[in-house]
Amino acid sequence: MRTFTKTYADPGAQQQALAHHRWIARVNPDVRIPEVIQVIPSAIDFEHIDGRHGGPDDLATLAALLGHQHTNAYTRELHTARLNAPHTSDGITIAGFADDRRERLHQLLASGAVPGPALTRDAIDGWLERAATMPAAFYKDANPRNFLITGADVTVIDFDSLTLAPFGYDLAKLVVSTAMTTGSLPEGTIRQALDAYNHHPRSRGLPGCPWHEFAAWCEFHHALTAPYLGTNNYRFSWHTVRPAWTTDILRHFDKESAL
Template sequence: MTVFVKRYPDESNCAAARANHTWLESLNSGVRIPRLLAAHSRHLVFEHIDGTPPDFVDLPSIAAVLGKLHSAATPALAQARLDQEFNTAGGHVIADFVSVRPTIAAIPEAATVAATACVSIYKDANLRNFLITNVEVAIVDFDDLTLAPYGYDLAKLLTSMAMTFGQLDRSIATDALDHYNGALGGTKCALDDLAVWAEINWMLTADYLGRNGYRHPWPTVRPWPAPFASDRSQP
């Protein structure tokens, strides 16, 4: 059997990734997640999934998968708050949104949206954490899991796509948002809020520019005007 082995620098990171995977599987979302075949102190063994990396054309399908996953997580997060870590019914602790992203508190636009946003999750939805198979989209990599507002994961997907491949057309971004919201079925993410979360994702990803396939700074490829007053002089 062909497998995929993910290695970790220490036991705590490995244990956290295993717990994240277990919790996501427990949601029974219907989203393709690789089966965990074996767990060791510093590496995890997953089933191998044949697939290809995504491109812009795959955005609607991936966005719908994110919406489906977030919709499945909603009941489990009914008592969660973005500014507090959350203990799940199974005892898994999910980090809060605000304290691990201090940038948010310093930006009025982001802080305002975060103060009233409904709670979902962030699983690091950069494009490299998805595989496109013949019949479905699979999500991979379970290193990171925090609370987040609806749309934050989608914003990470859009920024990572644009920073990798170049200019992101507004119509492509809004089509992805429509597919995401359509899969949510309940709470929706507004386009203005998505733009705010994309900017936060850019701030947290900017240091990787020139590495990991990120070739384009977000301010030069974003599909809408900068949502923050301090950035409106940028392209």
């Protein structure tokens, strides 16, 4: 079988990727992921998948896939998780949403590395607090390079990162990183993607991700992904391509919650 060898900086990162791969296989058994063929020192041989990366035309399909993954993970397991605490099951610990992220976001904002931020440090803390009581889904870094598409088949790859996250958070990563790759996206495309995503949690009675939460998670990704501008095919900063409604809705939400 043809393989794709991925090397890891240290044995800890390799072991984590293997644990994340096992966890995704368990909570999303009907989602295509490459098989692990062989584990070798500081590398993993995965089954080679022929396919292209995601792009703007794939957003609705990938959004529906993410909604399906997150809803199944919640129903099978994550309904017992608290979003801002680590979740351990079957020998795997998945980091909580707030901990490392809060520190990283504070650092990035303080250093001035985020162009045109739409959230202050206090607003970020407010969103992290609100997240504590939201139903738990996960973040697995849904950038468009972490999907391989062949015809109607989508394979999910890259098991390096996995944390708990609110519903909609990883979809926001997909939208922000796609816009950073190819430029601004039509409003209808984003709307369709969020609808396709929310169909899954809402058909199980879960709240899904409302617009204002989605706008906030886009700003989290803007801050966290800004340092990679100019690498990873990212040619556009989110603050130059973000739709105006995302920042309008956040301003409106801020005013309303101040009353």
